[in-house]
Amino acid sequence: MGWYAKPAAPAKIPSAKALWQTCPRCGAYVPRREWTDNLSICPRCNYHGRIGARDRVAMTADPGTFAETDRDVSFSDHLSFSDASGAYAEKAAATVQKTGETESILTGTAKLDGIPVALGVMDFAFFGGSLGTGTGERIARLCDRAIAERRPLVIFSASGGARMQEGILSLMQMAKTSAAVRRVKDAGLPYISVLTDPTYGGVSASFAMLGDLNLTEPKSLIGFAGRRVIENTIRQKLPPDFQTGEYLLDHGFIDSIVERRDMKAFIAKMLRYFGF
Amino acid sequence: MAKNTPAKAPARAPKAKDAMETVKTARDPARPHLRDYIRLVCDDFTELHGDRLAKDDRALVCGFATIGKRKVLVAGHNKGATVEENMECNFGMANPDGYRKAMRAMALAEKFHVPVVTFVDTPGAYPGREAEERGQAEAIAKAIETMSALKTPVVTVITGEGGSGGALAIAVGDRILMLENAVYSVISPEGCAGILWRDGAKAPEAAAALKITAHDLKALGAVDAIVPEPPGGAQKDHAAAAAAVKKAVLAALKELDGVDPESLPAARYAKFRRMGGFSA
Structure with a gap:
């Protein structure tokens, strides 16, 4: 005492x-x-505010049908990367501790209104939803599973872009994931991509924009370069609705803006049009 | 358990100055540009313009060419050699129209079983208002996807700056070659320093941490071969640099001879699938 x-x-x-x-x-x-x-x-x-991957799965999969896969596929510190605020390996380990997740995407199989699907949901809370080598590998394996089990592929994206702490190998995940979703589409299976707030950079410029259907939720931000980068480049102010899903729909890159409460029913309806 | 055997870059103390020196060399305006390589590597070149949708983007040049008796399609970023050219081709920063032109030209090459040779030299895809409105993200994504599925051989040469997605959009090759003093990175050192160091002046530290030199990238498995440059760098001797590029491109094309074009997409996918160190 x-x-x-x-x-x-x-x-x-x-x-x-x-x-x-x-x-x-x-x-x-x-x-x-x-x-x-x-x-x-x-x-x-x-x-439509940001939500965690587990909450999204609960809203999308039929109760009790989600079976997570590849949880052991996680980040790797290929570069022994370290910046002003410390080592990537330590920060990534802390993120795993804090979030309880082991990568920026949750993948698995599920039933969606009774239809068996391969489901991937990104989590912005895990390193800004960045596309790391573990993320890319999980997506590639999800695509393998979709093809092997003849399941439609559904991916919800939320990401700031590539994970720069994994350097060039993170950039290469853009090629890996784009090729992987192409294989799903070539196998005669539908790929539905839902770009949620926010989806940028290396994720919007790869698998997220390659859906047979590209969907989003109201008032989400979607783009390649960030607003500030563009404003600094062109030295002009951008319109307030720049890079919103509504703006992208007007320019032809989004099939439909769907309310969160209607999303599951909308996806199921589209899959039924496609014969599932 | 997932077997993850990351290909580690050589573990050595970061040499901030060295990496940034390479970045400066890679960006040196005196280095050969696309038009120089076309003139010095190709025996003839017939340029094709336009994406058939909206524009002809001068930042990305496409055309059929002959390299050492081989007919190929050349597609590459063009930074331009003079101020007027720089302006005309937007310093090699392509808009969506450029990537769509490249996709159109590559589809044409595929149709007639002509191999594709791409030359990468760009700070990145252009971050502009119109670029976003015309779908920069979609154009890059689609270009990557299209290249991944091409049933014709693809050889890529990183000649100067490989700036992120704007570079990768024409760099999904069966063989990826990189000049000794070129760099290839997920983000510019300045951009990375601005985000992770909160200070753009820390670019040398970021350049070292990102491991963007040819030797680092070869160790990481992102490039297949390094093309040696003449003493002092490609900027000192364009002819010698171009001769080395020509030799390397012809060797890569020869390796791909006789490969069934139908099998190329699967092999290319397997190549990129391995990057990151997982084995399924």
């Missing part, structure tokens, strides 16, 4: 962040509980 009595810790007042969610699009303050009960959709502007 110490020589003085430690004062009891004052009762914790929950932080504002724990109680309120600020909508990143319209700035509305929404009680956290209301936000999550509403599937992380802003009740004021209908922005």
Whole structure:
């Protein structure tokens, strides 16, 4: 025992962040509980907020049908990469600890409204959903499984792009995953890509844009280069709706913008048009 | 258990200065540009223009050529040698139209069983408003996908700067060659330093950490062969550099002779599938 009595810790007042969610699009303050009960959709502007991969799977797969695969396929520190804030290997290990996930995409088989599918869901909380070698390998294996078991492929993307800490091998995952989804399509199977907020860089410029159908949710941001990079290049302000899913639909790159509550039914309906 | 045997880059102390020196050499405006390689490597060249959709992007040049009696399709980034050329071809930063032109030309080459030779030298795909509106991401994705499925041999040469997705869009080759002083990276050292060091001036540190030199990339399995440059670098002797490129390209094409074109996409996929060190 110490020589003085430690004062009891004052009762914790929950932080504002724990109680309120600020909508990143319209700035509305929404009680956290209301936000999550509403599937992380802003009740004021209908922005479809970011959600974790497990929550997305729960919204997409029929209850109890998701069987995760390749959980042991994880990140690798090919370059012994280290930057100003430390070593990649340590940061990646900490991310695994914090998130409970071992890569930026969750893959597996599931039934979607009774239809067997190969399902991949990216998680922005894992290293910004970046495309690492483990991510690419999981996608390649998911494509193998889709072909072997004649399952339609459904991938939800959410990513800042390639994982620069894995250097050139992360860039090469763009080629690997693009070729892998091409094989699925060549096998006569549908590939439905849902680009969720945000999908950028090496992910939008590879498998995410290659769906037989490219879908998104309201007010998602999708692009190749980031807004600031473009503004710095062209020295002009960009329109406020630049790179939103709605903007991409107007320019011809998105088949449909689907509300989160309707997404599963929409995918199932499309798969039925395709004969599944 | 997934067998992951990452191909480690040579573990040595980062030599920040060395890597950045290579970056500077790779960007040296005195190095041979696409037009120089076409003039010095090809016996003849017939350029084809336009993507049949909207534009002719001068940042990406395509045309049929003869290299040492072999008919090939050449597609490459063009940075330009003079200020006027730089402006006209946007310093080699292609728009979606450029990648769509390349896809169209490659499909034509495939139709007539003509091998494809690509020359990569770009800071990256152009980050502009119109580029986004016309689908820069889709164009790059589609170019990568199209190349992965080509039923004709593809040889890629990284001659200068291999800038991320804009480079990869024409670099999905059966054989990937890289000049000794070229660089190839997922992000520019300046861009990486700005994000991870929060200071663009730390580019030399980022350049070393990213492992972007030919020797590093060969050790990582991302390139197949290094093309030696004349003493002092390709910028000192265009003719010698071009002769080395010609020799390497012809050797790579010869290796691919007699391979059933139908089997090429699967072999190419297997090659890229291995990158990252997993064995299924």
